[in-house]
Amino acid sequence: MAPLGPGWHVTTPAVVFFSEALNAGSVFDPALEIERIYLREKKPSLGGGSQGNTPPPPSKVKSKVDLLGQGRVVVIRPLAPLLPNVTYEIVMDQGVRDLDGKLARGAGVLGSFTPSAKTSSEGKVVAVFPEPDARDFSRQGEIFAVLDGPATASTVTTSSFYVRKESDKSAVAGSISYPLKSLVGSDTRVLLFTPSAALEGSVEFGVVLKKTIEVGGQPLNPGDKEPFSKFTTMSWKRPSDVKIGNPLSGFPDAVNLSNLASLRIDVDLPAETLAGDRVEVRVYGGDPSTKGEGDLRYVE
Incomplete structure (x- = not known):
């Protein structure tokens, strides 16, 4: 996760790494108003006497969120320059999942950084x-x-x-x-x-x-x-092509209950593949138990 600490430009994006490819819909979905990895301005705690004071809730920074690195890297780009000498937190809420539906661990504040007022650094x-x-x-x-x-x-x-x-x-x-x-x-x-x-x-x-x-x-x-x-x-390299070897008439790429038991997969392997190498094939489809969330299930 980056950046950390002080001295960054006000145009700095934030980057969060994951070990597995993420379900993009669990990270951000404007239609469902989902935004689970984001920047927010860190609010200083307010001192108080017996009555005390409650600081205002931290506000999210309006940003564009993208997935790169085969779905393993979240890049958060603020839509407007950040405020200098203000600390921003990188936050992950509960509910972020990988493509197999497993929840990402470590929800909360992942880290923080502070942009500098210098424009010539x-x-x-x-x-x-x-x-x-x-x-x-x-x-x-x-x-x-x-x-x-x-x-x-x-x-x-x-x-x-x-x-x-x-x-x-x-x-x-x-x-x-x-x-x-x-x-x-x-x-x-x-x-x-x-x-x-x-x-x-x-x-x-x-x-x-x-x-x-x-x-x-x-x-x-x-x-x-x-x-x-x-x-x-x-x-090793990835296969150059993966396709259904016994497709249904009129549905060359379809996998469903009618052909799953007899399904054959044709895989074009790279030239340096050796005898004895193992090829594992996963067939992914929507998870009916979490319909609307975009989770996937697979057979291997």
Whole structure:
């Protein structure tokens, strides 16, 4: 979870990591007025005598909430600049669930941070994904960085933000994009690096961010170490295609009670698959016991 502590720009997003992919409807659903992970202004307690004083309830910060990182990362972007020298709390209410319907633990205040009144301070890295020292990261997973202010797009290149193989420091070929949108276009606080091909398996990679990236007209301060973070990939790749091998006439992708018992799944495996490797297939569908919540159930 990030950021923490003082000294952040007033445009700082908050980021919360989870170990499993979340059910988006349990995190936010405007139609149902659900918002279970959010920012709120921390209200100081008011001292009082025998009568005491009750502080006003903390108010939520109007924000845009998105899921990234295959549904494992919540990014909270305030719709307006935060107030300087005011502490904000990152809060998770009860009811957040993963795709299998399991409740997330640790509800309450996850952490807090305080924006600075300085407008000329260097930009900071709020978070990167995969998380530092992550292991068994997908060879085809999203790799992104979240900054505390909008980056100048012309300064974000594959020379200033990239992934490298740590054994020989060779850069991975890839491209940069901005996966989230703001009211005026791409939100350049969130930078996505997409490798041109699947990463090598069981290899340590580094995420590099350079000071040449400008944030709010000031250089980014990624810290003294390079790379900014490291991660290790898993040994295998995802299947290239999964489809029903004996589809019902007129319903090529349908799975229901009439064909579940005899269902055959065709899986196109990557070329490096070895004899003896195990393939597990899950077929997901809506959970009728929590209809309207968006939970899923599966057979394996």
